[in-house]
Amino acid sequence: MSEQAEPLDELQDVVLVHGLWFRAVFMRVLSKRLEQRGFRVHPFDWSTTRVPISESAKGLRAFCEERVPGGAHLVGHSLGGLLILAMLADTGWDAPGRVVFMGTPLQGSAVARRVSDWPGGDWLIGHAAMPLDSGMNGWPKARETGMIAGTMPVGLGRVTGGLPRPNDGVVAVSETVHGGLDGRIVMSVSHTGMLFSDAVAEQVTAWLRQGRFASDGGSA
16 A cells, blocks of 8 residues: 555545446536535446456556545445456555445346346346356455445336345345445435435445444444
8 A cells, every 4th residue: 555645534535436337427416425525536437338347447447546546435336336346356456445335236136137138138238247147256455345225126126026125226235235344324215316315425425534334323
């Protein structure tokens, strides 16, 4: 790690990583809310289905080395969290920063597996099939890592055969569980809705500033 790195509680840079079928523009509301709370935000745009995640991990590391060489907090929505894991595991980026996952299926995604079985599903999911089928790849070392999961069941899960409750409409809360997490909070938001929730932005801020969520009320 950089000898001149800022203390984590004072680190101002945040890299945002979007999820499946999204682009960086979908992170704009969350980005603005984090900027209003004093962060410098760097959205990372990537092709979620047309490029192998191993190549995207290299791209994310190159982005971080160019934009935030001294370190940054990493915030990933859904598949974006799995890309962050791949980047940290596969490329060994060790600059300082905390990590927040938002609805990331660490245990793999039942919805993605079902979509893959649809006619044309292989094309729809593309290279995202591998990480979404198997889930996490490695685990961040010496990084405070938190998870925000949702319980508002509005999303693709309804048309793919349903999900175990509670779920956020796309990812079941049980799919977000991992023993390596340092904290986890469950909120009444949908999978996509968490990107537009000020309450979620406040919890992301709390984790990035303090390494803990603002309240354990409703946590699992």
